[in-house]
Every structure is written in C-alpha cells, then in structure tokens.
Amino acid sequence: MLTETSPRGGCRAVLLALTLLLAGCHTGDPAPRAPRLPPRHAGFDYQIGGAYPPPAGVRVVTRDRADSPAPGLYNVCYVNAFQVQPQERADWPADLLLRDRAGRVVVDEDWDEPLLDIGTPGKRERVARRVDRWIDGCADRGYDAVEPDNYDSYTRSRDLLTPADATAYMRLLTGHAHARRLAVGQKNTPELAGERERAGLDFAVAEECGQYDECGTYARAYDDRVLDIEYTDTGLGKAVAGWGSRLSIVRRDLGVSTPGEAGYVRRTG
Helix, strand or coil: CCCCCCHHHHHHHHHHHHHHHHHHHHHCCCCCCCCCCCCCCCEEEEECCCCCCCCCCEEEEEEECCCCCCCCCEEEEEEECCECCHHHHHHCCHHHECECCCCCECEECCCCEEEECCCCHHHHHHHHHHHHHHHHHHHHHCCCEEEEECHHHHHHCCCCCCHHHHHHHHHHHHHHHHHCCCEEEEECCHHHHHHHHHHCCCEEEEECCCCCCCHHHHHHHHCCCEEEEECCHHHHHHHHHHHCCCCEEEEECCCCCCCCCCCCCEECC
16 A cells, blocks of 8 residues: 555655646636737728728727727727827826926927826826726727827827837737737838837728828738728828838728718728
C-alpha cells in the first residue's frame, strides 16, 4: 500500500496535481474573441449627420453613437472622444476642459468644440471613463467598431497637449473597446500612423486623404484597411485614381447630410 510519505506516493500526488491543473486549463472561460475588422475595398457610406437606408453595394457604414447600426452591414460607431460637442459642454466637469495659462477654455474654433484635457495620467483616466460609457453604448447597440474623432486635437491645443498625450489616451480607449470586442479606427492624424501598435488601433478613417495625398500613409500602416471620405470632386478623383482598387472611398458633402436635405452629396466615382 502506498502512503502519502512514500516516494511512489509522492509521485502519484504530483501527477494528480498536474492532471488537475491541466484539466483546469480546459474548463475555464474561452479566450475573448478578437474584434472583427472591416473588409478591405468595400462599398462605404459615412452617415454621421443622420442615419438613412444604405445605398446598394454598401458593406460598411459609419453612424453617430446616438443612431442604431444598419442591419447586416459592418457598422462603425462615431464618438467625439477628444473634444466636446457644444450642446454637451455643461455635462463635463469644468476641470476636464483644457484651459490656457489665463484659465480660458481652449476651443476648436472651426466647430466651437472645447478640447478635453488629457495632459496628465489622472485626467486621461477620468476622461476615458466617461467616453468608455459611450463605447459601451456602441457595443450594446451591436456596432462592430468605434471611431474616436479628433485624435489630432493636440495640434489645436496651443502646445498644451502633445502627441504622446494623445497616444496614451487613445490606448486607454482601445483597451476598453477591445474588451467589448469592438475594433477601433484611427481618425485622421497621419503623423501618428506609425504609433498604431502603441495606440492599439486596427484600421483608419481618413478625411480627404486623396485631396491631401495622405492615402498611402494610412494604407501602409493599416494594410489597406482604410475608410476614406472626400468632400470635393477633386479629392474624390485623386483618391479613386490612386487608390480606388484598394481602399473604401466615398464622396460626401461637408455637412454629411441625409437624402432629401439641401446639399446632400454621395458619390463613389
């Protein structure tokens, strides 16, 4: 008879422990699924100004976080993650709005949007916790990906924010989005395309990369997983001529209007 103190009994105990450990490796929760990435060179529509039935041939659509995704398509959820919509300014704590040395809120004058203060680790964490709730909403609605807008807001910060601040903050957002099985698109900011792995980004959403000869930068960084929106016929022509067989390209009006509204434009060639 083997005892717990005998050499053979000790070996049996070790084998039993290893067996239980290996069995435990197979009985735990499965590894989380990786986010699904957008298809390359797919029909695309940019609907952040209001949702409407996608035109024939569209496989990828971007909509505002307040709208529902389009059934059966790859859906990207637009979130203004680095600046504050004018109507939401009062919803943010005053100390999370970026202020200049005189204490005045720094505003993106083109859109009347205050910049968020992501200049310290503590403030980045606080801002990210609030934006993460919007990302959760995108996931709960059934979106496949999220587009955090204004990654380049540091360029409008009067040198109060840096590219490193933007990348560190983006990393917080992508970590949370990936945990919710959402892919994350880099919005504009070609100068930070080389930081895609550090930031945890999966694809690109580029405005006017044809117009400004930037499509190649995004295409190289993201292996052609690029959604391009052009706002002029010239830009559309350049994008299609250079990248029409590789990227997802659409021409929209600057107001991203819905069909029937004055100024609505949508073309692909």
